[in-house]
Structures are given as structure tokens and as C-alpha cells.
Amino acid sequence: MSTPAAIRIPEDEIVERFVRASGPGGQNVNKVATAVELRFDIASSPTLPDAVRARLLAKRDRRVTEEGVLVLNAQRFRTQERNRQDARERLAAFIESGRHAPKPRVATKPSRAAKARRLDAKRERSTIKRGRTGRDWD
Template identity: 70%
Template sequence: MATEQIDISPRLAIPETEIVERFVRASGAGGQNVNKVSTAVELRFDIAASPSLPEPLRERLLARRDRRVTSEGVLVIDAQRFRTQDRNRQDARERLAAFIQASLSVPKARVATKPTHGSKLRRLDQKKERAQVKRGRSQRNWE
């Protein structure tokens, strides 16, 4: 039997053994099932300790400012959009794949630039015009 895995890209897949899923009761609509069946899924993936992630990708994932990533480097995804446990489980896995895919591409380094001479002059001209408008509003010669 082959081990199950979540395919992120053609060269990257995460084995099921690295994912922890917990089923909890969902909040919101659900009719009579809402208080009886645990349909919501809490998926946990330890980014910091995952051996299947390349080091540069792991660093980019941990550097992201996302409230779903804990201080220990664990990604927590809560899925309760659907009424069935299976669909919520599938949704959580899709969101995990999307989260990792978003960090696959290396961001382009920003190149510092200087404002052009013309843009500096235009900015100063606008400031002078604005100052002239404001100066015209105050009337000093009251009688």
C-alpha cells in the first residue's frame, strides 16, 4: 500500500504522517447535526519540524506574518465551511496546499531607486502652490 500524500507541486509533496487532523464540533448552521456530529476539521502541520520542506521554503513560510502560524512554527487551519466532515477535511488540505504554494516562488529583491530631478521639482512646485492657497485664506488686514 502506497503512503498517502498531499501534492503541492510536481517536485513537492507532504506525506500524511506529517499532518495531524482533529475533528471538532462546528459552530453555525447545521440543523440537528450541529450538536451531535464533529464535522469541523482542525488541521495542524509543523512547518518548523517538517523534513519534506526544503530549507529556503521553510524559512519563507515561517517568515510570513500569518495568524494561523503559531510561535512554535505550527500551521493551524480550521475548516468548517461545509456540513460534512469529509468535505471539510478536503477543504483544509486544499488550503494547506494553497498556503505552501503561495511561498514557492522566491520574491524578487527590491532595488532601491532615487526620485528623478523632475519629480523632485514637481513635488516642490505642488508644495508652493498649496502654501499659496493656504496663505490666501488668512487675511491679516482686519479693520
């Protein structure tokens, strides 16, 4: 079984807006819009396979709006290009996280030995606690 090829998102599906970043930056911080706000419409992207789209929209992630648009803010670096690269890497990581279906959980039962150990431990604790009562500590 071969793994499917990586998903490539075309440039026209990504909307980038450059804004002023908060935090350190010296004189530059008030003059240059270095922070990047990247938007990607998950709900109406023709590039994403339906299964991946459903998994990404089902995630409870505060970066995804009710309309199904992923909004990433990148302002870790002092240059616009580095922040742009960082936002795109985070978009790729987000999409990659939705590519693989979660492995279904297989219900199991505790073994007879595990049940016995648990009951023995409970009995032991009970004995210890029972020994604490009825004594006059004065």
C-alpha cells in the first residue's frame, strides 16, 4: 500500500495580508508591516480531498472560523519573508495533520491477573486505613 502524494495548495487559494507586528522590533516595528495574516478557505477548497476537508473542519481549533476559514497569524520573526514562510509551514503542518485518519480504538478488557492485583491493592489499603481508627492518640 503506497502513501498518497502530498497535497499541493495553489497560490490563488491562499490569501495573505501584511500587518504591523506587536512586540520587539526597534524603530522598524512602527513603520514596516512584517506580520502575516494567512487565510485559507478549507470549506470551499477544490484542492483538498473530501475526507481531509471533513477531518480538518471537525477539529476543534480556534484558528478555524465558523465559515471554515483557517486564519494563521505569523509574527515570530522580524522580516516579512520569514513570517510568510513560517505561516506557510504552519499551514502545511495543519493540512498534514488532517491527511491521516485516526486509528480506531480497540476496546480491551483487563486480564484476570490485573483484576486480582487491583483487588489486592484495595484490600491492603483498606487494612491500613482500618488500623488507623479506634485508637486514642493522646
